């Protein structure tokens with residue numbers, strides 16, 4: 001990362017892109033195709049309440065001959081201008097789209113961060129609106145969706161034959177994608193995205209007549225966004241402004257490439273479902289006649305055990321459009337998702353479990369998208385968003401072939417993950433790593449992360465997390481790399497601070513962004529919301545969505 005200060009003149013010389021549009025900057029636009037790609041920040045009104053800009057950046061800041069790509073930004077402006085600055089936001093993934101997430105998640109984001117800064121969503125390289133294009137299926141999204149649905153979901157890791165087939169299929173996927181991905185895919189990785197964030201901050205400073213080299217990035221990253229944030233802070237410690245790193249991934253584990261440390265607390269999160277359900281009474285649809293958490297656990301485990309041997313057929317046309325079955329992996333997939341946001345999803349989990357106990361799989365089939373095939377070739381849609389591939393390319397490039405994937409090492413990894421979590425270990429192991437095996441792409445040396453070491457950042461970093469986080473609980477470890485940083489915890493179950501609401505958390509976070517003041521050591525905030533607190537009983541989770549991409553990928557980081 002030697003070439004930190006990128007010269008604008010050089011961008012301009014490679015900027016003769018055919019997609020460069022000349023447009024007046026007052027027309028409201030609703031697509032990034034209508035946002036000019038420029039070498040400096042030029043926000044134009046977009047999506048009714050926002051402004052958008054699209055920057056042309058070098059694919060490799062250390063080798064300008066590699067060409068350029070476009071990075072998309074969407075901005076929510078603080079009500080009071082001038083704002084205290086821009087906070088770049090990343091919702092996780094890898095592969096999550098900030099452009100999609102900022103409009104959707106804005107109320108939650110503002111409730112946490114306050115409104116003294118502009119909130120800027122940036123699609124990381126390769127993701128959704130930002131280039132370069134990652135496509136293994138020649139612009140035919142229905143082939144991609146068919147493939148994902150058929151080969152990445154209907155796998156039973158408990159069956160040796162199914163596991164072997166999965167292993168070969170993931171290898172085939174890598175070989176296929178290596179043949180079909182554009183060679184620019186190697187520039188899609190986390191260090192390069194971190195560098196793009198610096199580029200944004202420098203261009204913003206320039207537009208405000210401030211010195212480029214003093215520009216700092218303000219940042220809010222969740223989950224995988226914590227890898228991006230800590231990567232930035234490790235590479236550019238003197239360019240760190242206010243940083244909230246929420247739902248903290250073990251960055252060493254991520255870069256090493258086996259993703260083995262995520263679900264350390266997942267079983268604790270499932271146990272809390274049993275406890276909360278027992279306490280909730282009627283509000284928990286799965287409570288039944290059980291009076292203790294232990295009894296509920298026994299019934300719940302019984303469902304999984306039965307499903308492992310006896311999948312449940314579903315044929316009710318109100319719930320599915322083709323006949324299907326619900327397997328233990330379908331239920332484990334949903335269970336994984338529910339642990340991320342217990343406040344809203346545990347009541348649904350309780351409803352599904354109550355159905356499955358009676359061998360009624362209709363709601364589970366519907367909620368998980370099983371029995372709803374991807375829309376077919378006649379229903380043509382342009383190549384859309386698919387987090388699975390984005391995630392794999394970014395994660396695989398980042399691990400840089402560190403973790404050697406053989407059938408034996410993968411078998412070991414599955415075994416190890418089951419010791420981390422009996423409930424979701426298998427779901428976790430399948431998510432990313434197997435797919436890296438034959439993906440023969442290598443990022444340039446300048447974009448390989450050199451590893452974390454102790455650094456002092458120009459502003460202390462605020463780390464955050466819940467007492468029980470099913471996917472990311474490495475705040476102590478990561479905080480230890482950044483001198484002066486502080487951890488703010490929330491007494492909650494779920495993925496990251498933002499998975500629930502807390503006035504206490506929000507007030508510490510907002511004070512930090514406004515004044516730089518950190519919360520006192522060992523602060524643990526209460527939340528405002530209790531799971532199963534309202535009498536919300538989900539009676540019928542059945543809703544057939546006919547325009548579906550098929551089954552939903554489980555949220556990852």
Ligand SMILES: *[C@@H]1O[C@H](CO)[C@@H](O)[C@H](O)[C@H]1NC(C)=O
Nearest residue numbers: 024025026042043044045051
């Ligand atoms: C549009 O561009 C002009 C000239 O570049 C600038 O003065 C004006 O502030 C811009 N308007 C918006 C809405 O960005």
Ligand SMILES: *[C@@H]1O[C@H](CO)[C@@H](O)[C@H](O)[C@H]1NC(C)=O
Nearest residue numbers: 032097099100101128129385
């Ligand atoms: C991708 O970006 C578009 C805007 O171009 C947005 O409407 C969409 O929601 C985004 N996709 C996701 C999954 O966030």
Ligand SMILES: *[C@@H]1O[C@H](CO)[C@@H](O)[C@H](O)[C@H]1NC(C)=O
Nearest residue numbers: 067131132133181182183184
């Ligand atoms: C790869 O992408 C670049 C930039 O978009 C494009 O010019 C080139 O033609 C692509 N190569 C292939 C083989 O598609």
Ligand SMILES: *[C@@H]1O[C@H](CO)[C@@H](O)[C@H](O)[C@H]1NC(C)=O
Nearest residue numbers: 252253256258260412413416
């Ligand atoms: C995964 O990687 C970690 C290092 O991050 C290592 O300690 C662990 O043993 C590995 N696990 C497996 C199953 O390979």
Ligand SMILES: *[C@@H]1O[C@H](CO)[C@@H](O)[C@H](O)[C@H]1NC(C)=O
Nearest residue numbers: 286287288289290299354357
């Ligand atoms: C609860 O007990 C009643 C009466 O013994 C029985 O009919 C019912 O099936 C039980 N419900 C569950 C969920 O076990």
Ligand SMILES: *[C@@H]1O[C@H](CO)[C@@H](O)[C@H](O)[C@H]1NC(C)=O
Nearest residue numbers: 501502503504526527528529
């Ligand atoms: C949180 O703050 C809001 C607005 O200040 C207030 O209305 C609400 O009562 C507070 N909730 C709790 C639990 O303190």
